[in-house]
Amino acid sequence: MxxxxxxxxxxxxxxxxxxxxxxxxxxxxxxxxxxxxxxxxxxxxxxxxxxxxxxxxxxxxxxxxxxxxxxxxxxxxxxxxxxxxxxxxxxxxxxxxxxxxxxxxxxxxxxxxxxxxxxxxxxxxxxxxxxxxxxxxxxxxxxxxxxGGADGVDAVDGLRLGDLPGLANTVADLVGGAITIEDPQSRVLAYSRMDHEPDPMRRLTILGQEVPRWRVVELRESGFFQELWSTDDVVRRPADGRSAERLAIAVRHGSEVLGSIWAAADGRPLAEGAAAALRTAARAAVPHLSHHRTWGRAAARAREEAVHALLDGAAHPERTAHDAGIVRGRPYAVLVAEAYDSRALGTAAGPGAGGDGEQRVDAEQRVLDVLALQAAAYRPGCVTARSGRRLYVLVPARDGEPDPGRTLLATARSVPHTAVFAGVGPVAVDLSGLPASRDAAELVVRVLWERAAALPLAGAVSAVAVFGEVETDAAVLRVLDRVEPMWDSLSGPVHAMAEHDRAHGSEYGASVAAYLDAFGDTGTAARRLNVHPNTLRYRLRRARELFGVDLADPSVRLLADIGLRLATRSTRHG
CATH class of the missing domain: 3.40.1390.20 (HprK N-terminal domain-like)
Incomplete structure (x- = not known):
């Protein structure tokens, strides 16, 4: 043992x-x-x-x-x-x-x-x-x-300098409510544990990692922020239909405002001494917020910038790798994950549609936050960087390991109301191979998106894959990417048919595509379209008569396959 x-x-x-x-x-x-x-x-x-x-x-x-x-x-x-x-x-x-x-x-x-x-x-x-x-x-x-640990111990409350989550929990115990620590731009720096279901405003703020923009405007126009930033005392906001009672106080270092501490009633009224506790907390928070402002966000931003520079092919990769926390000489694979509101999939609207926009973005970003944390826990040496709804993870590979991110990919599944598409590129043996691994991982995500968008709405679920599993589909996407600019400058029977479908809502292109996918088997194609075989035969005949799309001609079949794939792509992402 x-x-x-x-x-x-x-x-x-x-x-x-x-x-x-x-x-x-x-x-x-x-x-x-x-x-x-x-x-x-x-x-x-x-x-x-x-x-x-x-x-x-x-x-x-x-x-x-x-x-x-x-x-x-x-x-x-x-x-x-x-x-x-x-x-x-x-x-x-x-x-x-x-x-x-x-x-x-x-x-x-x-x-x-x-x-x-x-x-x-x-x-x-x-x-x-x-x-x-x-x-x-x-x-x-x-x-x-x-x-490379942190500096010495801060004497205040026994907390290490910059431990904002610890500070939030300590203040929550004193106040008897839920604490949120924000920077002057109303972005969340830390929040206390949740002993009760948060009210809608606290939930939105935590999920989005910032106060919703409409709420910021409301607080500014009502004069609340002016009062908060101009006094050293606690400012009270009564409960309303969307949120519980709030107490807030600015954290100051001389004349500079470092941020604010907000206390919300958390399932019960705030403690009698809540205002006094917040005054004490505001003084104790000064060194923590000063440390965070100086080192926390700046270090995280520099690290992310270094990761993006490596993925873009940095001019000085060795120096950039050090800034990103990458070990030189160690092989890495790039994992890419994207999150979408699942209601946007299987529709013509594409990513970004469906649901309330603010809540949708909140949910997508929260999912990526969780995935980034799971990546950090997955294996020592993983580094992450964000870009919009996309998360990049550089996963260190062990000796002879072909797919180092396969296990991590499993964490992307089963996220309620959010579809996560994640893919891993080939292992890069040195820093110069990271951009190619990223490109391959992004292609995997695109393949998974195309597959999900082609399904009915109920079929829009999370999907994960490594590059080797979708290499053929990825190659098709690459070919279509190269052909698309030239195709848009051409004209012909397939172009005319696609334009007619867009203008009149007809199904000639979908019928031709189903016929080609079924290798000319009319019965199979008709079942996929949920129409009678005679209906499909009529549409194919009319496509030939109206536009000259003669599927007996091999050249026309090739052009129709390419053109209809491109037309479907533009419809989904339009």
Whole structure:
């Protein structure tokens, strides 16, 4: 059975330190046979499908998040014993409505791995993020120096400098409500845990990571912002039909406004001393927001810019790789994920249609936020960058691994009301190959989009693939991309037929396309179109008579196939 090395206590933070830094009430220690001073090396998602040599695998010093496993479930014991054999420091399971079974407690007491539970209402992605942050912040000086850790400890409330989520949770406990910390442009910097269902305004703000634009206009025109930015005191906004009571205070450093702290009634009235607590919080938040303004957003923006530069073929790739956090000489594959409102698929409107625009964008961006977090947890060395509704992930490949992002792709599935298309390009053996891997991954996403758009609305669901699985369809897209500019400058029978369909809503092009796809089998093509075979024969005859589209001519068949594919593409994306 694996054992913890004694000298790791000097180089790695302890479970006790990490638990002391996360939000109170997020995790509970059920059983800790070796105590909570055991060293922790990293935090990872438990993967029951991971390949193991000789039935064994290594998780020495890890905190494993057993997503989907409840302490009362039959598989909980097997998961715990497996983690214990692998040398894990702790395993976290969902608590649920029932407590752990006696057999689980007995197994935990006999092993060496601590058993922790995640309380209801806490999301796995938030737990992972808090644990990862606490791991860096609790590192001893020697460990921090090795890992490039943060600066010294801020004395205020025991929080590390820049720990805005920790600050939000601390203030929430004092105020007795839900806390949101925003920058002067009303963008969300951090928010407290949600013990209750948030009101509609808080939900929209968190999902979009900023206050909705119409709400900003409303607060500005009502004079609320003028009052907030011109006073050192708490400003109150009464409850209305869309949101609970709000208290807000500006965070200032001299004459400079760094941001604001908002407290919302969270299922119960705010505490009697809520205003006083916010005044104290505003003073305590100054060094944290100053640190964030100086280093947080700037560092994240520089990192994303470096990733995009590498994907575009940077002029100085070695220097850019360092800025992006990429290890030189290590192979990477590029993963691309795009999120769409599922109601926009299977329609002629294309991406961006369907649903309330603001809420749709909120949902799409939230999905990409979760995928970015899962990518960071998937494998050490993954780096991400965003561009609109698209997420780029550079996934490091292990020796001889052809598809390093395949397992990560599975996280893109089953997102309610949102279709996620994700693809992975070929492994790039060096930095110069990253643009080609990106191009291939983007082609995969386009292939998946084309397939989904061709389905009925009910069939518009998430899809994932690696480049090798759709290489033929990707090659067709490349050919059509090259042909399209020339095709638009030409004219002929197929052009005339497509234009007639656009002007009159006729189905001649769809009928010809179905006939070609069915290799001339009229019965099969008619079934796909849901029409009688005689109806299809009539349309094909009229296409020949009206436009000269004679499908007995091989050249016409080729041109019709190309032209109708291009016409369908322009309709879907128009």
């Amino acid at each position: 694996p054992t913890h090395e004694p000298d790791r206590r000097d180089t790695e933070p302890s479970l006790e330190q990490i638990l002391g830094l996360i939000a109170p009430g997020m995790l509970d220690v059920v059983v800790a046979p070796l105590g909570t001073r055991v060293p922790v090396a990293d935090v990872a998602l438990h993967d029951p499908g991971e390949e193991r040599d000789d039935g064994a695998w290594a998780a020495s010093g890890l905190i494993l998040l057993a997503v989907g496993v409840e302490v009362a479930s039959p598989e909980a014991v097997d998961v715990l014993r497996e983690a214990d054999r692998a040398g894990a420091a702790a395993v976290v399971m969902r608590r649920g409505s029932r407590g752990p079974r006696a057999v689980l407690l007995e197994a935990a007491g006999r092993g060496r791995t601590a058993l922790l539970t995640r309380r209801p209402g806490q999301g796995w992605t938030e737990v992972l993020g808090r644990l990862r942050t606490a791991l860096v912040h609790s590192a001893p000086p020697r460990y921090a120096a090795l890992s």
